[in-house]
Amino acid sequence: MPALPEGSIATRYWHRLEDDRIQCDVCPRRCKLHEGQRGLCFVRGRENDQVLLYTWGRSSGFCIDPIEKKPLNHFLPGTPVLSFGTAGCNLACKFCQNWDMSKSREMDTLMDQARPEELADAAHRLGCRSVAYTYNDPVIFLEYAIDVARACHAKDIKSVAVSAGYVCPEPRRDFFAHMDAANIDLKAFTERFYKKICGGELAPVLDTLLYLHHETDVWLEITNLLIPDENDSDEELEAMCAWLAQHLGPDVPIHFSAFHPDWKMRDKPHTPAATLTRARNIALQAGLRYPYTGNVHDEKGGSTFCHQCGALLIERDWYQLGHWGLDSKGRCGQCATPLPGIFEATPGTWGPRRQPVRLHAF
Numbered sequence: 001m002p003a004l005p006e007g008s009i010a011t012r013y014w015h016r017l018e019d020d021r022i023q024c025d026v027c028p029r030r031c032k033l034h035e036g037q038r039g040l041c042f043v044r045g046r047e048n049d050q051v052l053l054y055t056w057g058r059s060s061g062f063c064i065d066p067i068e069k070k071p072l073n074h075f076l077p078g079t080p081v082l083s084f085g086t087a088g089c090n091l092a093c094k095f096c097q098n099w100d101m102s103k104s105r106e107m108d109t110l111m112d113q114a115r116p117e118e119l120a121d122a123a124h125r126l127g128c129r130s131v132a133y134t135y136n137d138p139v140i141f142l143e144y145a146i147d148v149a150r151a152c153h154a155k156d157i158k159s160v161a162v163s164a165g166y167v168c169p170e171p172r173r174d175f176f177a178h179m180d181a182a183n184i185d186l187k188a189f190t191e192r193f194y195k196k197i198c199g200g201e202l203a204p205v206l207d208t209l210l211y212l213h214h215e216t217d218v219w220l221e222i223t224n225l226l227i228p229d230e231n232d233s234d235e236e237l238e239a240m241c242a243w244l245a246q247h248l249g250p251d252v253p254i255h256f257s258a259f260h261p262d263w264k265m266r267d268k269p270h271t272p273a274a275t276l277t278r279a280r281n282i283a284l285q286a287g288l289r290y291p292y293t294g295n296v297h298d299e300k301g302g303s304t305f306c307h308q309c310g311a312l313l314i315e316r317d318w319y320q321l322g323h324w325g326l327d328s329k330g331r332c333g334q335c336a337t338p339l340p341g342i343f344e345a346t347p348g349t350w351g352p353r354r355q356p357v358r359l360h361a362f
């Protein structure tokens, strides 16, 4: 067997078809590959009669972010998270906000080499409480993400997946077994949107939400990016929030965030702040306890309130924390109702800043 190309590893989520093509079984796209072909994500491909991952140990860059930027509002608030991604993606969203990385087919985008142990050491030395697999979807580089998560757990650093949840059951189970928290991007609540705008399907994403909430201990939050006239109607938001309340219960936080024109969708306006507030009100009416408005200045929509007594528990202005109303056990300081999530006795003090990092330069 010839040596594998640098940065590549053999993978196991694939099988051979009767016509001798090999099908990748990582995501519902199920790319069917001839020798030498890459999948749609471009980071997996067939070589030497097997499917390789070409981006093990390579990253498109590192940043320290506030955990609220992932966004996670109920997971170690105020703490710094070392964020990184690779290249490629298994969806083709026309509005992609990270398209320079997710659509990259140039492996030189992946200039930073990072072995899992180096990454865990860096996170530890930089004071990060967690590492986030983000910017592009980590399910396409799950073998690398799992190795990083293992190295991080050995140093008591947690792992956060930022994903669209478009993944098949077996790799999903293996990947999320190593994650402590996830933000799943629920892009819309119609198959039409997923098919026409993202080149994917809604049903597998809903399966991932059900799986995470009911069959794992992964702390789950959801993001819903609202695009004017595409996925922001009252009817669609009411249907989505009713489904979430019925199937996931009232305690999974949801972040309604604002679209800005990008990539192949530049003909739509920015999402008005009023749309985010409308979505938050619909979620509250549906019985969801922790709906947030995201990436806007909106202290009411960005803050956490006790669902029992209404007390302000965590004040936020964008990524800046203010008043802290939880006791040392993560309960409401006024009525002692527990707040769902992962909290420490006191909040972190990282603040709203974002700090790029060269992994080998400190």
Ligand code: SF4
Pocket (backbone or CB within 6 Å): 024, 025, 026, 027, 028, 029, 030, 031, 038, 039, 040, 041, 042, 044, 045, 089, 090, 139, 140
């Ligand atoms: S992970 Fe990549 S290669 Fe595999 S099915 Fe999905 S898009 Fe295709």
